[in-house]
Amino acid sequence: MSLDLVLEIGCEEIPHDLLDEGIAGLGTLLRERLAAARLTPAAMEVDGTPRRLVVIARGLPNAQDDVRVTAKGPSAKVAKDADGNPTKAGEGFARGQGVTFADLVEVDGYMTHARLETGRPAAAALAELLPKALADLHWAKAMRWGTDQGPFVRPIKWICAVLGGKTVPFEFAGVRAGNQSRGHRFMAPEAFTVSGPDDYQKKLFDANVLLYREKRRERIRTQVAQQAARAGGLPREDAELVAVTALKTEWPVAVLGRFDATYLELPPEVLLTSMKEHQDDFGVEKNGRLIPCFVAVADNEATDMALVAHGNERVLRARLEDARFFFREDRKHRLEALLPRLDSFMFQKELGSVGDKARRVTALTRSLAPLLGANADHAARAAELCKADLVSNMVFEFPELQGIMGRAYALADGEPRAAAAAIEAHYLPRFAGDALPATAEGRAVAIADKVDTLAGIFGVGLIPSGSQDPYALRRQGLGVALMLADAPSGVRLGGLVSEAVEQLAGRLTRPAAEVAAEVAAFLAQRLAYGLEQDGLRADVVKATLAGACDDAHDARQRAIALNAVTGAEGFDDLMTSFKRVIKIIPDGFVPSALAAERLKPGPEADLWRAFQAARERMGADRPAPDRLAAMAALRPRVDAFFDGVMVMDADPAVRQDRLSMLAAIRDTFRAFADFSQVAAP
Amino acid sequence: MSSKVLNFQELVLALSTFWARQGCVLAQPYDLETGAGTFNPATFLRALGPEPWNVAYVEPSRRPSDGRYGENPNRLQHYFQFQVIMKPSPDDIQERYLDSLRAFGIDPRDHDVRFIRDDWESPSLGAWGLGWEVRLDGMEITQFTYFQEVGGIALSPTPVEITYGIERIAMFIQGVENVYDLDYNGTLTYGDIYHENEVQFSRYNFEAANVADLFTQFAMAEAEARRMAALDLPLPAYDQCIKASHLFNLLDARNAISVTERTAYIGRVRGLARLCAQGFLKNREEKGFPLLGKLGAAQ
Numbered sequence: 001m002s003l004d005l006v007l008e009i010g011c012e013e014i015p016h017d018l019l020d021e022g023i024a025g026l027g028t029l030l031r032e033r034l035a036a037a038r039l040t041p042a043a044m045e046v047d048g049t050p051r052r053l054v055v056i057a058r059g060l061p062n063a064q065d066d067v068r069v070t071a072k073g074p075s076a077k078v079a080k081d082a083d084g085n086p087t088k089a090g091e092g093f094a095r096g097q098g099v100t101f102a103d104l105v106e107v108d109g110y111m112t113h114a115r116l117e118t119g120r121p122a123a124a125a126l127a128e129l130l131p132k133a134l135a136d137l138h139w140a141k142a143m144r145w146g147t148d149q150g151p152f153v154r155p156i157k158w159i160c161a162v163l164g165g166k167t168v169p170f171e172f173a174g175v176r177a178g179n180q181s182r183g184h185r186f187m188a189p190e191a192f193t194v195s196g197p198d199d200y201q202k203k204l205f206d207a208n209v210l211l212y213r214e215k216r217r218e219r220i221r222t223q224v225a226q227q228a229a230r231a232g233g234l235p236r237e238d239a240e241l242v243a244v245t246a247l248k249t250e251w252p253v254a255v256l257g258r259f260d261a262t263y264l265e266l267p268p269e270v271l272l273t274s275m276k277e278h279q280d281d282f283g284v285e286k287n288g289r290l291i292p293c294f295v296a297v298a299d300n301e302a303t304d305m306a307l308v309a310h311g312n313e314r315v316l317r318a319r320l321e322d323a324r325f326f327f328r329e330d331r332k333h334r335l336e337a338l339l340p341r342l343d344s345f346m347f348q349k350e351l352g353s354v355g356d357k358a359r360r361v362t363a364l365t366r367s368l369a370p371l372l373g374a375n376a377d378h379a380a381r382a383a384e385l386c387k388a389d390l391v392s393n394m395v396f397e398f399p400e401l402q403g404i405m406g407r408a409y410a411l412a413d414g415e416p417r418a419a420a421a422a423i424e425a426h427y428l429p430r431f432a433g434d435a436l437p438a439t440a441e442g443r444a445v446a447i448a449d450k451v452d453t454l455a456g457i458f459g460v461g462l463i464p465s466g467s468q469d470p471y472a473l474r475r476q477g478l479g480v481a482l483m484l485a486d487a488p489s490g491v492r493l494g495g496l497v498s499e500a501v502e503q504l505a506g507r508l509t510r511p512a513a514e515v516a517a518e519v520a521a522f523l524a525q526r527l528a529y530g531l532e533q534d535g536l537r538a539d540v541v542k543a544t545l546a547g548a549c550d551d552a553h554d555a556r557q558r559a560i561a562l563n564a565v566t567g568a569e570g571f572d573d574l575m576t577s578f579k580r581v582i583k584i585i586p587d588g589f590v591p592s593a594l595a596a597e598r599l600k601p602g603p604e605a606d607l608w609r610a611f612q613a614a615r616e617r618m619g620a621d622r623p624a625p626d627r628l629a630a631m632a633a634l635r636p637r638v639d640a641f642f643d644g645v646m647v648m649d650a651d652p653a654v655r656q657d658r659l660s661m662l663a664a665i666r667d668t669f670r671a672f673a674d675f676s677q678v679a680a681p
Numbered sequence: 682m683s684s685k686v687l688n689f690q691e692l693v694l695a696l697s698t699f700w701a702r703q704g705c706v707l708a709q710p711y712d713l714e715t716g717a718g719t720f721n722p723a724t725f726l727r728a729l730g731p732e733p734w735n736v737a738y739v740e741p742s743r744r745p746s747d748g749r750y751g752e753n754p755n756r757l758q759h760y761f762q763f764q765v766i767m768k769p770s771p772d773d774i775q776e777r778y779l780d781s782l783r784a785f786g787i788d789p790r791d792h793d794v795r796f797i798r799d800d801w802e803s804p805s806l807g808a809w810g811l812g813w814e815v816r817l818d819g820m821e822i823t824q825f826t827y828f829q830e831v832g833g834i835a836l837s838p839t840p841v842e843i844t845y846g847i848e849r850i851a852m853f854i855q856g857v858e859n860v861y862d863l864d865y866n867g868t869l870t871y872g873d874i875y876h877e878n879e880v881q882f883s884r885y886n887f888e889a890a891n892v893a894d895l896f897t898q899f900a901m902a903e904a905e906a907r908r909m910a911a912l913d914l915p916l917p918a919y920d921q922c923i924k925a926s927h928l929f930n931l932l933d934a935r936n937a938i939s940v941t942e943r944t945a946y947i948g949r950v951r952g953l954a955r956l957c958a959q960g961f962l963k964n965r966e967e968k969g970f971p972l973l974g975k976l977g978a979a980q
Binding site for chain 1: 754755769770771772775789790791792793794795796797798800810811813817818819820821827829836837838839841853858939
């Protein structure tokens, strides 16, 4: 026989940003604990709403299995004297187990006692297990309430715990579990009795609660589309907003609102931000353009939804009015008119104002632009203006519009389109997996801005450590590495960093050379991280970057090529050749110029000739897979050389020549990768 | 519940009557400039320690940086909060709160009333709590917070703080778009009474206040608070802490404090708040937590 469990923790509103992890955490925890208690259910689902966390487990055994528990006592040597009679220690252990010494069994030199532990009924085991699991459930932020109740994410109002139709008797946070649940806070507040999963699910739905997040998301998508259609439009798609509104509702009800069409003078991003931030409103569009409507998601089917719509319209109108005021204030002057104000806007104490930063970024952008194939004038103009919107009214009010307002204002000022686009793009990538700037101008400014921050912050000793990374240097470093790795360019990490450090002369509190070396190493490390994130093997990445990493794009190509051949045919040839060559060259060996005519005919001269012939194909300008193939093809010559020639000849001149030849081969290989760091298959 | 639309002072009366019936002491605003009802000793100090405490009061709240010279329909540098503290937080506090909405004519069944996560922190009071902002058809009307720590001291039992933005609520129920158009008492508008106050204080806060003197006064308040704390006079010490906090807000409005200095100034006010909280708690303990017997038995 098996039993079904319904567990519902009724709470005051659980924060929407903690609900997902709470549900997941409860699921993981209960699965573990039930398994450990020999009460694994046949099926279990966990979900929730702002007002309840719910576990429905079907097919739990009605009792735990019996289990043999073996207690291990003292060693036989201690437990018995020379004659085999029990010592005090031996008898003590037996007494502790409630048996006589004769009942003990010697196993591997230790006295043991095994007994059968009878499994308890599931209800009794759960009455102990459930409150412990709830107490152990981790929340990013937990609280206390009343008189020392909690901690839990929010105060618990009721607990419904029903197993096989009966209440599981326990108490948690001062609340006794019962068999009562409640419906929607306003639409069906009455308590109802729960007898099992099916009964619970039906009654809960009838009481206007959609338990499953996916059901709520579905309902929101459908209703928002229906409301938008009333205005002849489509909802502006926003999966994040669908998810968030589903986490904030038990019975979502979409409602259409309207605003004055004159607000459409605002850029669409401003309208959408005003709607989304705080209000969770969906924008409505027609033929890809916003129309003066929005859809709000309420959590109540009121008798008159027009009343709810009206309230939401008032709030949005006040926000749009604010936004329009800021927009019009900002448009009273050109974007560049804001530049002087950046001089009194602190970037960092030692590194000066944001104005200082913008000037450094502009200079750096100018020299980067040609290397990236960007229009230097447009890129430099973007760099000059890229921070100006930070002191605009709009960005002060809506910080998330930084860059977006800069682009919009620059376009309105008639700045070059490429410059305007680069202003917005220079913040990219904003998070792991975000897009890179689409244009070369955008990349030039984005790289210059980030490298200036890296060099500056390292240069004043604020190097990220552990979770301490207030300037998000890891993200910015990764951004630079990814942009440089993405496409061929003339930018070299070392030169880039040196120039950024030079720009900061007089501001850094640490030696410039040290800072430059650290930042370059940091960028190489971020590049490695980025390549590994792309699915390349860690050892391959390490080996490749040990070869060279100044040219990030080249390094990426080499890593991809090497990753593709590891374990494949021919890889062994590469590794063997490389290892044989490096093994024999003594530490500290200094090669000398090699005169080919001094090499003896046979394997020695053959290897040199083959190497010379292949050298071109192994050059840095060649596609990485070809370079690898050329290196692998040397294997027979390398083998023949080592089989037929004694490298460590008695004649020092001969020895020097042979080692010099091998050193040249080694260096060519190493320029590609330090193959010795690639793990053996 | 009446179907009549309440004017501003009737709203205050309705809230006062409601919470008085819940067993709250109807306290009066504190006679110093405060940034919020939380600064009133009836909240900040009484939240500390084991003694039960239920109180409700209106608090004039000054936010110098929010001044708009009386030109913005929604923003004020001086406005009113209706503040409720109940310690320990009653089990049915959310239901009581929803009943308070009914008391001024809002039936949640007819609207969209939501509790949306909004955790609260006051760096200058060394205080934080978890809770929500309450939204009525999309508009924030109340801060609802379970205090967890005040003056750096963990709280037990837990007080709950409910702060109503009464201008907003009045605007909602009166259907008014501009705060100055609010019907105050059936005869006068909110603007008749407070508009000039906004104009003059916006000028004072942003332009006229003497920055050098404000710095001096801040230093004086800080020194006096420390001196009073050392004399085991936490209540007078706390008055000086409130003053220091308001002086800091004025300096901030005058743009006299840089971003980097800001943190340091807030830290100095927090230091005072801690001293006062510790002193208050010590004093109550020495008195044997007198309200414990009186109100504890009644609960």
